[in-house]
Amino acid sequence: MSKLKVANLVGARPQFIKASAISRVLRRHADEVEEILIHSGQHYDSSMSDVFFDELEITPPKYHLEVGSGTHGEQTANILVALEKVLLAEKPDAIVVYGDTNTTLAGGIVAAKLNIPIAHVEAGLRSFNLRMPEEINRKAIDHLSKWLFCPTQRAVDLLHDEGIGRRISDKGNSQSYVLNTGDVMLDVANWASNDLSVEVERPDSTYVVFTLHRDFNTDNPERLSRILEGVASLSNETPVIFPVHPRTAKAMTEHQEQMLIDAGCDLRSPLAYKSLMKLVKHSSLVITDSGGLQKEAYFLQKPVVIPRAETEWMEMVDIGCAALADDDSSAIVSKSMSFIHQPPTEFPSLYGDGRSADIMVSSILSYFS
Ligand code: UD1
Numbered sequence: 001m002s003k004l005k006v007a008n009l010v011g012a013r014p015q016f017i018k019a020s021a022i023s024r025v026l027r028r029h030a031d032e033v034e035e036i037l038i039h040s041g042q043h044y045d046s047s048m049s050d051v052f053f054d055e056l057e058i059t060p061p062k063y064h065l066e067v068g069s070g071t072h073g074e075q076t077a078n079i080l081v082a083l084e085k086v087l088l089a090e091k092p093d094a095i096v097v098y099g100d101t102n103t104t105l106a107g108g109i110v111a112a113k114l115n116i117p118i119a120h121v122e123a124g125l126r127s128f129n130l131r132m133p134e135e136i137n138r139k140a141i142d143h144l145s146k147w148l149f150c151p152t153q154r155a156v157d158l159l160h161d162e163g164i165g166r167r168i169s170d171k172g173n174s175q176s177y178v179l180n181t182g183d184v185m186l187d188v189a190n191w192a193s194n195d196l197s198v199e200v201e202r203p204d205s206t207y208v209v210f211t212l213h214r215d216f217n218t219d220n221p222e223r224l225s226r227i228l229e230g231v232a233s234l235s236n237e238t239p240v241i242f243p244v245h246p247r248t249a250k251a252m253t254e255h256q257e258q259m260l261i262d263a264g265c266d267l268r269s270p271l272a273y274k275s276l277m278k279l280v281k282h283s284s285l286v287i288t289d290s291g292g293l294q295k296e297a298y299f300l301q302k303p304v305v306i307p308r309a310e311t312e313w314m315e316m317v318d319i320g321c322a323a324l325a326d327d328d329s330s331a332i333v334s335k336s337m338s339f340i341h342q343p344p345t346e347f348p349s350l351y352g353d354g355r356s357a358d359i360m361v362s363s364i365l366s367y368f369s
Helices: 013-028 050-055 072-090 102-113 133-144 153-161 184-193 221-237 246-251 254-262 273-281 291-299 314-318 329-341 356-368
Strands: 004-010 033-039 094-098 118-121 147-150 177-180 208-211 240-243 266-268 285-288 304-306 322-324
Touching (some): 013 033, 013 050, 013 094, 072 102, 153 177, 254 266, 285 329
Parallel strands (some): 118 147, 147 177
């Protein structure tokens, strides 16, 4: 019997992390499945891409589309054109896509038109903010996918509200499978926690980890300035380590950078996965607009202050382990200080048991068997 062929599509930093868990499980089923790893090239700096392949033991890409940066239209279109050629040549039985980036959207459109069934990892997330490019990408990909692997029950319910995976009429979308698999990022966090011996420079005392990259924060000078002012004030109270995303590095003015440095904030290049996990593990708090890092902090039982008005991961806000501060400088300081002085003590299991990738791969394999 010929092997099943599964394309695994990645392009941006959080996707390398999620795909590593699927890649590991697919390799365990190597007698039944051939994995074709495709890298769109959306993220191309070594610190944003290559380091993850080495560190997380991801199958090396068979194809690198090298699309690089561009406007949303350009970037998405370049992936569409290049990926179509690859999928036409490879004819995979299924494709796995991750999260909500332009790579995810482009992968979904190409695969759907070629009638290749799509497995969407991290389905059902919504911020209800259609000004976020990611929200547009999420809605589109969820409506195109066959397997919708949801990290939480809330995500399942949100999909059902949109009529996905549920027969809402005779013409309802009953061809898709909506499953609460738990969060694949927990699989990776558990895997990595076995070996966090990596060396990473950090203060002896308690400290805060801060990251920022969302376009609505970096590309809006007023918001960026208010958030950085809040972080600079906090740096006067407690050490803050700030690995800077390339988008943010471009958006920050020299004045803002100097303000942070003068306040004692430790600006660094983007960090590899295990280094960041180790930093978070020994921190007292994380401030981030990244959904992925928000959860990684939770897995490591750290509170999170979110410089956004909303989050896709509301459950941890609801139980008091995360707080929304938006772009309010004083709220960033006060919510951070209050978490530092009175950290949450309970971090109940919200995201499954760390075996999501097994459930996902089994669902795909059993469909074809
Ligand atoms: C993308 C995703 C976002 C995800 C994030 C993780 C979309 C719409 N957004 O945002 O959901 O949370 O990745 O990082 O897909 N750049 C470099 N080197 C790189 C990558 C980016 O210099 O390796 C710079 C470029 O100037 C680029 C900018 O960062 O224009 C933004 O990169 P892009 O991939 O378009 O979006 P992200 O902000 O990284």
